[in-house]
Amino acid sequence: MTEGTTNPEANRPTNRLSYLRVFATFARNSLVRDMMFRANFVIEAVSSIAWSIMNVGFYWIIFEHTNSIGAQTGWGRSEFFIFMGTTWIINSLVQAFFMPNSEEFSELIRTGGLDFALLKPIDTQFLISLRKVNWSSLINLVVGAVLIGLSIYDLSHRAESPWRFEPFILILYPFYICCGVAVLYSLMICLAATSVWLGRNQTLYDFWFYITNFSRYPMEIYSRGWGLPLYFIFTFVIPVLVVVNVPARLLAQPLTPRADWEWPLAGFTIVATIASLLFSRWVFNRSLLAYRSASS
Amino acid sequence: MSDVAAYEPPPSKPLGLGARLHCWWTIFRIALEERLAYRGDFALGTLMRFLPVITQIFLWWAIFESVSGGSDSGRMVGYSFHDMIAYYLLSMLGRAFSSMPGLASNVSKQIRDGEIKKYLIQPIDMIGFLWLARAAHKVAYYTVSTLPFALLFFLCRGYFTQGWPDPSVLLAFVISLLLAFALGFLMDLCIGLIGFWFLEVSSLLFVYMLLNFFLSGHMFPLDLLPSPWNEIVQFLPFKYLAYFPAAVFLGKVPADQLWFEIGLEFAWLIVLIVAARVLYARGLRRYSGYGG
Numbered sequence: 001m002t003e004g005t006t007n008p009e010a011n012r013p014t015n016r017l018s019y020l021r022v023f024a025t026f027a028r029n030s031l032v033r034d035m036m037f038r039a040n041f042v043i044e045a046v047s048s049i050a051w052s053i054m055n056v057g058f059y060w061i062i063f064e065h066t067n068s069i070g071a072q073t074g075w076g077r078s079e080f081f082i083f084m085g086t087t088w089i090i091n092s093l094v095q096a097f098f099m100p101n102s103e104e105f106s107e108l109i110r111t112g113g114l115d116f117a118l119l120k121p122i123d124t125q126f127l128i129s130l131r132k133v134n135w136s137s138l139i140n141l142v143v144g145a146v147l148i149g150l151s152i153y154d155l156s157h158r159a160e161s162p163w164r165f166e167p168f169i170l171i172l173y174p175f176y177i178c179c180g181v182a183v184l185y186s187l188m189i190c191l192a193a194t195s196v197w198l199g200r201n202q203t204l205y206d207f208w209f210y211i212t213n214f215s216r217y218p219m220e221i222y223s224r225g226w227g228l229p230l231y232f233i234f235t236f237v238i239p240v241l242v243v244v245n246v247p248a249r250l251l252a253q254p255l256t257p258r259a260d261w262e263w264p265l266a267g268f269t270i271v272a273t274i275a276s277l278l279f280s281r282w283v284f285n286r287s288l289l290a291y292r293s294a295s296s
Numbered sequence: 297m298s299d300v301a302a303y304e305p306p307p308s309k310p311l312g313l314g315a316r317l318h319c320w321w322t323i324f325r326i327a328l329e330e331r332l333a334y335r336g337d338f339a340l341g342t343l344m345r346f347l348p349v350i351t352q353i354f355l356w357w358a359i360f361e362s363v364s365g366g367s368d369s370g371r372m373v374g375y376s377f378h379d380m381i382a383y384y385l386l387s388m389l390g391r392a393f394s395s396m397p398g399l400a401s402n403v404s405k406q407i408r409d410g411e412i413k414k415y416l417i418q419p420i421d422m423i424g425f426l427w428l429a430r431a432a433h434k435v436a437y438y439t440v441s442t443l444p445f446a447l448l449f450f451l452c453r454g455y456f457t458q459g460w461p462d463p464s465v466l467l468a469f470v471i472s473l474l475l476a477f478a479l480g481f482l483m484d485l486c487i488g489l490i491g492f493w494f495l496e497v498s499s500l501l502f503v504y505m506l507l508n509f510f511l512s513g514h515m516f517p518l519d520l521l522p523s524p525w526n527e528i529v530q531f532l533p534f535k536y537l538a539y540f541p542a543a544v545f546l547g548k549v550p551a552d553q554l555w556f557e558i559g560l561e562f563a564w565l566i567v568l569i570v571a572a573r574v575l576y577a578r579g580l581r582r583y584s585g586y587g588g
Contacts, residue, residue: 043498043499047499047502050502050506051506054506054509054510057510058510058515058516061516061520061521061522062359062516062520064520064522065359065363065372065373065520066359066360066362066363066372067362068362069355069358069359069362070358070359070361070362071361071362073358206341206344206345207344210344210345210347210348211347213347213348213351214350214351216351217351217354217355217358218358220358221354221355221357221358222354224354224357227354230350
């Protein structure tokens with residue numbers, strides 16, 4: 001930040017461009033840090049690839065015994081692998097950008113280190129949420145993309161109703177990935193912010209994992225019997241079900257022609273994303289109001 | 297000078313059984329109290345861990361729906377939908393006995409840091425100490441998690457379509473759970489003891505965890521594996537950690553083979569005890585006690 005010394009005004013990130021520059025600095029610093037421990041980086045990459053392969057193996061075995069998850073849902077092997085790849089992409093983005101920071105946020109509240117973040121002339125939520133980037137988590141994004149690529153190749157070469165390319169997917173898929181990441185981020189920052197009221201909240205992190213666990217499978221599996229309340233809660237109250245389902249459905253086309261509820265759901269996802277972000281902003285600000293600097 | 301000789305600590309004469317039992321009981325009690333200090337967090341954590349059960353139930357429900365074409369009679373290598381959920385719950389119980397979080401990494405860390413010196417200068421056997429500490433942790437875990445587990449099994453009682461098994465099968469089930477604890481402990485310990493040679497075992501541990509997760513039957517009944525593999529896993533000790541107890545309870549192990557299988561498990565126990573002892577004795581010979 002040497003250029004800042006010549007012009008003090010440039011040091012104050014008041015416009016969007018400077019926020020981008022601050023983020024770029026955060027990202028660069030984290031990359032430099034990660035590259036200091038290169039062997040560790042490689043080990044993490046190899047282990048996440050190994051876990052992914054094991055997951056594929058698990059479902060490969062399942063699909064040896066059945067041809068789809070749920071009758072008439074269209075989630076056959078390749079379609080489901082697209083779903084799984086989408087899950088990995090979204091999770092890896094959340095883990096790379098937000099997970100280490102949210103973890104640190106509750107730690108900052110507990111130790112009173114949040115004081116220093118509050119003093120900085122920058123939006124506190126921005127600073128808290130994006131301070132670190134965990135680059136090695138992005139490996140799973142690549143693994144997910146490869147899995148999706150292979151599955152699409154497989155689907156477009158099958159005899160009956162092959163996968164066909166629709167140009168709008170190039171825009172909608174990344175867009176809904178971002179929506180999904182935003183919903184999960186909101187959930188995570190809300191949970192982290194509760195540590196202002198609760199003190200230590202290790203179990204809340206488990207809670208986060210177990211809630212997002214619901215998002216990992218096609219939402220149709222819950223739409224029966226006593227699953228219906230869950231289906232509605234996790235769609236309309238805590239919208240984790242739309243996170244993976246919407247982009248994965250749009251890309252994988254499990255049903256041809258598309259189910260009639262697909263587009264309304266996609267529309268709802270936009271509303272849910274905006275609502276989640278606003279809600280998390282509100283919770284975050286409330287938590288800052290309730291924050292009493294500790295042990296300083 | 298003869299007075300000084302009188303102060304010689306007892307190790308010259310072997311410890312009496314009473315003293316030894318007292319020592320074991322003390323180790324056990326300390327570890328138990330250490331664990332029960334966080335019982336609230338513990339019980340809540342256990343309840344949380346049951347949330348994925350819901351997802352699993354719906355996932356298998358959907359999978360079986362397309363196996364059977366809508367009817368309830370669909371089977372997958374002899375497992376009905378209800379069996380599959382019962383299997384999943386029982387394998388969770390097995391894992392509660394056999395999983396040893398942090399054991400291997402702790403052992404290798406103590407070797408690396410030179411912390412195991414404390415076992416060498418005290419009249420305490422390291423393997424015995426770790427064993428008792430783990431047993432105490434597990435007992436603490438069961439006292440706290442019995443209620444959540446009982447609630448879970450009560451809510452899911454409908455999935456156990458065959459009801460309670462015969463008393464002899466039930467006995468075999470209990471034995472297999474206890475052996476699952478012993479085998480899980482020894483396998484993790486052996487991985488940790490390899491730290492005498494490699495110092496850093498985390499990547500080895502990762503490979504072990506991966507194999508364990510897949511081959512213990514934690515994710516699915518091992519019968520689901522394709523042809524050569526379902527034979528191979530029967531000869532590995534991993535299956536005793538989750539698959540075997542569940543299979544025993546569900547009557548998947550034929551009655552005439554049941555006790556033979558339990559005997560095999562005992563054989564594995566002896567093999568692993570010998571392996572751990574040999575690794576420890578050989579390792580100590582290499583050990584040079586850095587740090588500490």
